Amino acid sequence: MSQPRGRRTTLLPVLVLLLVGVLAACGSRIHPETVAQLEGGSVAVPGQAEGGTAAGAVGGDTTGTPGSSPLPGAPGAVPEAGAPLAETDRTGGGETGSDGGATAPTGENAAGGGGAAGGCEGFANQTGITDTTITIANASDISGPVPGLFQAGQDAVRAYAAYFNATSDVCGRKLEVLQLDSRTDAAADQLAYTKACDEAFAAVGSMSAFDSGGAATAQGCGLPDLRAAAASLERSRCATCFGALSLKANEFENAVPDWVMANYPDAAKKAAYVWINAGAVPANANYQADAMEKRGLDFIIRQGIDISEFNYAPYVQELKDAGVEYVQFLGSSSHSVRMAQAMQQQGYKPDLFMMSQPMYEQGYISQAGEAAEGTHIFITHVPFEEASTNPEVSLYLAWLQQASPGAEPTSYGLFAWSAARLFVEQATALGGKLTRPALIASLKQVKDWTANDAHGPQNVGAKRTGECWRFIKVEGGRWTAAGARDYSCRGTTVVPE
Structure with a gap:
């Protein structure tokens, strides 16, 4: 069943085209205010006064919502009782003052x-x-x-806009969010960006599996497009487009193979890369396997599985027969559940089962059950279970719940929040010099962007994969740190396209 190591050089990154089948369809959710039609008009941030001027905190109320998380930065917000955010609590928390009221973050978290x-x-x-x-x-x-x-990305931008409008402005201006639907379609992405070119100053936090459609449109009109991440080679090459999560398809972080070599040296020599055949996934899986082999691993099997395939037993049997001890999987959360359960049913437990960042979802654990135990993931941001250690991640969780109650945080949601923060900081610094060309020129100079240490350093201006990553695993039915909680920063490896 092993497949050749073929390339698809016209498609780029990584972890985004995991729309495959039903991504986390179980957790997918459309916000009632965001049944965003492409032809639809501007949707003001919750709390926006009629006429387009933001009125303050989300929902036009700064007193807090019963049962909601406290809102750092919302004047008069009522904090929840109890200790700071504990591990496995993803609802967020906020700073509190001596009088028991929420305090507006100052300094870099403002x-x-x-x-x-x-x-x-x-x-x-x-x-x-x-x-x-x-x-x-x-x-x-x-x-x-x-x-x-990618509702989570749009929710995150709405959340940041609400946070910003409650406490700040850019030369007297508040933020208004024009919500557009790229509809998982390149043509729709192009139409969305035509509208953005005409009606918005910049695009912020966008995320689309087929984002090649709007790349030429954004560049053609000179629209600054500060995305959560780029998903296609065309988007990465767009001169006015950048990603808060900086990625280059054929460049992979050394931290992952080096960690495997250090902790599972025998398994590293009996490795398999398994992926879902969709979009850029096969190309990215092979790029990553090539880069990891340059660091000492040996992938004795490289295997794609069609989206429509439900029986993973033959693929698992092949891994067993080949004596594979390290399995790396690239697909969606739902497909990874299928893989984990098939391995459990076949009585196959390799020394290490590793997945990539987009599969870091609570739904994976709840759906896979005991089969999820021992699963590892490499990520480049602070896990939501550790939000109490990072004020910025805590802000994201708290304002996400206020803007979109019940929403699950995701890695791409966090990077959309990061994109919104970067936009605001750049616009604030430019002040009276703010123009589209000035913003683009300024974004080209951004390096080592961490959004206040919410994530590892990102090469926003250079558009290259960041080198700092860490590891988490499923243990006792929850996501926990795998080894040190510090990032491992060990450079990157570039392989031929």
């Missing part, structure tokens, strides 16, 4: 970034900017084969 603001002299209204608002667009896959595929 909504505006806490840095020096540029002077507002000369600030000019332009496309997407009025006397009172700056419109940012978010074009993400909301409808399509997997409803709500």
